Amino acid sequence: MPAHAAAAVPQGFEAARPRILALHLPWLGTEVLCGGSLRLAGPVLTWHAVGNRRLVAAANPQAAALGLHPGQALGDAQAMVPAVGVHPHRPEGMAARLQELSLWALRIAPLVALDPPDGLLVNIAGTEGVLGREEAVLRRAVAGLARLGHAASGAVAGSAGAAMALARCGIPALVPPGEELAALAPLPVAALRPVGGELPHLALARLGLHRIGDLVAQPRGPLVRRFGAGLALALDRATGAAAEPFRSIRPVPDRHVAFDFEEPLITRAAIDIAAERLLVLLCARLAEEGRGLRRLLLRAHRADGGVQEVSAGLGQASRDPRHLARLLSPKLEALSPGFGFDRIALMAGETEPMAAVQSGLDGEDGRDALIALLDRVEQRLPAWRLRPRASHWPERAVERADPFSPMPALEDRIPEGWSPRLRPLRLLRRPERLEAMAVLPDDPPFRIRWRGTWFQVRAAEGPERLAPEWWRDRPGRPMRDYYRLEMADGRRFWICRAGEPSEGGWFLHGLMP
Structure with a gap:
């Protein structure tokens, strides 16, 4: 106690x-x-x-x-x-x-x-x-x-x-x-x-x-x-x-609560109970002031003078003790009490105004559940989402973004900077070189060799010519011609030729759905 x-x-x-x-x-x-x-x-x-x-x-x-x-x-x-x-x-x-x-x-x-x-x-x-x-x-x-x-x-x-x-x-x-x-x-x-x-x-x-x-x-x-x-x-x-x-x-810290203990805490169960009680105190104070926290820090002082800290970040301000306890619980595994903790402090490192929310409104429960899930995921793994980027170069057409940032309004149209043509859902991290055979320089290939195996092309579409972005790229970067190919075995490739037809190399850049 x-x-x-x-x-x-x-x-x-x-x-x-x-x-x-x-x-x-x-x-x-x-x-x-x-x-x-x-x-x-x-x-x-x-x-x-x-x-x-x-x-x-x-x-x-x-x-x-x-x-x-x-x-x-x-x-x-x-x-x-x-x-x-x-x-x-x-x-x-x-x-x-x-x-x-x-x-x-x-x-x-x-x-x-x-x-x-x-x-x-x-x-x-x-x-x-x-x-x-x-x-x-x-x-x-x-x-x-x-x-x-x-x-x-x-x-x-x-x-x-x-x-x-x-x-x-x-x-x-x-x-x-x-x-x-x-x-x-x-x-x-x-x-x-x-x-x-x-x-x-x-x-x-x-x-x-x-x-x-x-x-x-x-x-x-x-x-x-x-x-x-x-x-x-x-x-x-x-x-x-x-x-x-x-x-x-x-x-x-914006807000700070702490317990001092006459008998140091050694067991994980006792540490969990202390953290939960501190969360209740901290969240009650935040509720009185109409604020929620975005960053939570727990500082544990050992009886031998050592100090250990664990923290948890939130994508959206919260003052729900149960949600915060779920975020903090896996972090407590890293604590090493030794001879025990004689003081545990809990700090709201960053807070912001938070209005009271009425539960049960349409869409609110689902959105809050998604945010709570992402909060828990972020404590163990990096979490992000893709968003459109104004660029016609394939590897630059999307970028990583905060999963909690607002999504752009698509309004049933293609986002700005995205190509209207069908593209692979996922590009290869490094394009793989291949060999291709074509009748005329700008014709799509009728046969390709990839990873030591020859594939017969059943259907093809292209070329889609992409010029370098002069405001970003180095001078002299070659243009690319992209082709969508369907193999005889049903696989679909997205390949490109970099440079002029007479001297350019062929690469596999992605797999089509």
Whole structure:
């Protein structure tokens, strides 16, 4: 049974005033060495090469307690602590693990962004009714990362720059809206998030500007002229004076419902029941708002921090739980629960207005049944239909189209671009070469040889001459003469000669009905 059911995300959530939860993972560089374990055997550090120097890239808490720190020469670090464990730095491992943790953070709120190399940003605006107070959200997020083997510090503010600056300084602050500047003033300049390069904090320190408050007190013009616009922009974004784009790893869904479970779900039957109940909740909300969904996404969070996603697309907007359950059911086979799912979320990735439909009207039930069938087929196989195309070249006369797109009105006439002559129902993928014998150059052949066998022609019709489409074809493409032939054994061929009669080759292009 679900321990908590999250309500649907309110419409316009993404436009609400941001409240950013920043999570900083200070020891990520060494935690990835052992798969995210908080406990390493003694002091450990990683190193990387900068030019011809080898510098410390990251140190674990035990090494930091002994005075080792990033940027230190590797030789000095080993001289200070001879027993320190030394490993090559793994930036690709840090990036991969940060990406995995960003997917885990989707359980907090639908908008999550990366702050490389060791930070996560979560926009929790408008979620208080679902997640609780910001203090509780922050506490649960830090505790959840600890269960995954990562020490973290967090803070909440109205801007990503302010929240991450506080988190990197280890200050678990909850900054009220509009008070970002006061919270940032005592922090060191190095805590600002750089824009377009590294912050010149060493040059600023030589001028006596050690704190963010010192920067704010300076005239803006001289700072920009000397250190560039990036410093001013970083300061404005942190204080909320300038807007900052939030690049979420996933687009915010139109509607979102979720269940959290005290006991992780392992069996397929339990997962199916949870998905069906979520569908009922989601469809009820959509019905209240007069909308239907076109794309459905199920996100399953494993107890070990892994995240799995399955999706289903619809040709026509729907909010029928039974139909959606039939579409989603085969997708659930791909889920691997492992130690179990402790959270399952269901999202309407795309919705559109949908009026209430009265059942039983003439033609409606049959059309809806066909659309439902195509929806189920599309979950396993590509579905399409042919539609006319304005071209007299046979292989271009039709094209693939969305099976749900409206059919053109034929009105008992030949579609535009189609030949009035009888054509094969299906062309060969590659025309097959054959030999032909004819009396005169433009006469139809009286005998052909195909796949090593000679066939006597009983009846023939043609030629039908087709010129190349000069607006599409390459210059010099030969014309074609088509003939419809009936063999002595009853088979009917559609053959063509490409080029002039004296030099053209013969090909079988299709079989007539």
